[in-house]
Amino acid sequence: MIIDGHAHFFNKKTFGSNFPKNLKMTEAMKKMASTMDHTMEENRDAWIKAMDKEGIEKTVFMSTSTLNEEFTSFINSSDRLVGFATLNPELPNAVETVKKELENGMQGVKLYATNGQYNIGSDKTFPFYEYCENNQIPITIHSGVTIGPTADLFTGNPVHISRVLSAFPELRVLMAHFGAGYFREVLMLKYKRENLYVETSGTNNWIPFQDNFHTLKDVFKKSIDIFTPDRIVFGTDTRIFPDGYRTGILNEQQKILDELNVSSQDKEKIMYGNMAKLLAK
Template sequence: MMQIHDQGLRVIDAHIHFFSHQFFQSFLRSRGRHLPEQDPRRLWERPGWDVPPPDPVELGHRWVKELDRHGVALGVLLTSILDDEESVAKAVHEFPDRLIGFLRVDPTRPDAAQRVRHAVERLGLKGIKGFPAMECFHAYDERVYPVYEEAQRLGLPVVFHFGLLQSAIGAALNLPSQADARFCNPMDLQRAARDFPRVNFIVPHFGAGYFRETLLLAAHCPNVFIDTSSANGWMRYMPFPMDLKLVLQRALEIVGPERIIFGTDWSWFPRGFRRDILEEQLSILQALGIAKADIQRIMGENLARLLGVTW
């Protein structure tokens, strides 16, 4: 097993889904089912998942123990459903030196900007996560601009998932994706990135199938960053052979190491931290001959700079 400390690297995982108890309740209700009170594990025998505890602090503690076990300094918890930022905030409040929280928001809602303010100023969250294809909005829609204005005022990074969207839990239970592909193209973000130059936008998973568009966007917008998270299964849909080494090499050529951010996309237990993703990406960066200082930027410094955190 690769030892991160032995290599003198400090790691921030920029992409962890916080699957709270409320998330599971909401997921089941949305499909007309309720989490049984007596034996909730029955529903998860097929995917083999642990149902999260009702107390988000207990779940946060489990994340921190995983970070400790794998030598990861900080983890960013992404709120996984709308209106569940309180769960993330409770975990982050208990472990402020190890966990950072992002709010999930539907930026087309009339109260979206207010929710952002509340999440940051009252709950201590430090970023925004959105799913254009789930909430059915284009990133250039001016209804979204009040959220960008708050992000610019408060210094918040904005993560928008573009491209393919199939949740791990949906895949495990053989459920169809609810995403609307009309809103999947990261080029939608170009106008907003231009209009809000002090907002740092992050496109995860290399654009999740829209790799070319993500590179075009980032090449023209210096405030667009690329996150490396997930196993990047989208590569198999490309019309030509592609592997992660080529993806990382091309991203480095276009945007440089200063705008690439490491993440894993881990989400559930008992699988826990995706060390395989960390080791694969780190090995590729080393094989490409990337300087250690640049690897450190990708593995943590870039995100720490965006968040203004000392680590």
């Protein structure tokens, strides 16, 4: 069994619905925006079909705008589609917003540290994290490199989360894409901490920008050593249109786990069990 721990639902009503008007879309974003004519129902049907084919029980979708009605109806259209809301955790109404998102059926939060123009570790965020800790709401963070016109590595450094991890030891934080270029920092953050996970999704095209010559297999090996198979969550970062499910990423990561002789029990945790536990209340 598999849970895909990171995916997106994009169409014209979800993508760019809160895109800042004073900013230009990057070429990569324009390309994405040109492929979004599909309805919510077409997206759902394509997803369910792909999940059936790949043996995926559930997929976790990262919203890109706050309290988005189209995203909410997509998530609520099947119990196999899990939603993570997004918001600015520094805003004074962050806790109220999370409460509304949970009422809408969301089960976690995604923070776009690099794109969101907020500091994921400032004092202002603490009420938000406190609420998430008390209510066992998992948080996925995209630090490091990313497309997006507001991307700024100054806020995208995951080290900002260090003081949050110590202040809220029961909070569950997942670093998407192995930290997307801040792999060393993510490994250091794990020092004597139980509340941090790495998540494996995406093309992992940050690897060539490292000063060490990693391969994705090296990254998995190191993650298994430091994070243990109990703190690694599989994902693909698929958006289903126009290219379909990212089977290549699924296959590549499963092959790496096999090559590293990961036991079937540990593989099950990475591909399914760890995320299932995070979603269970």
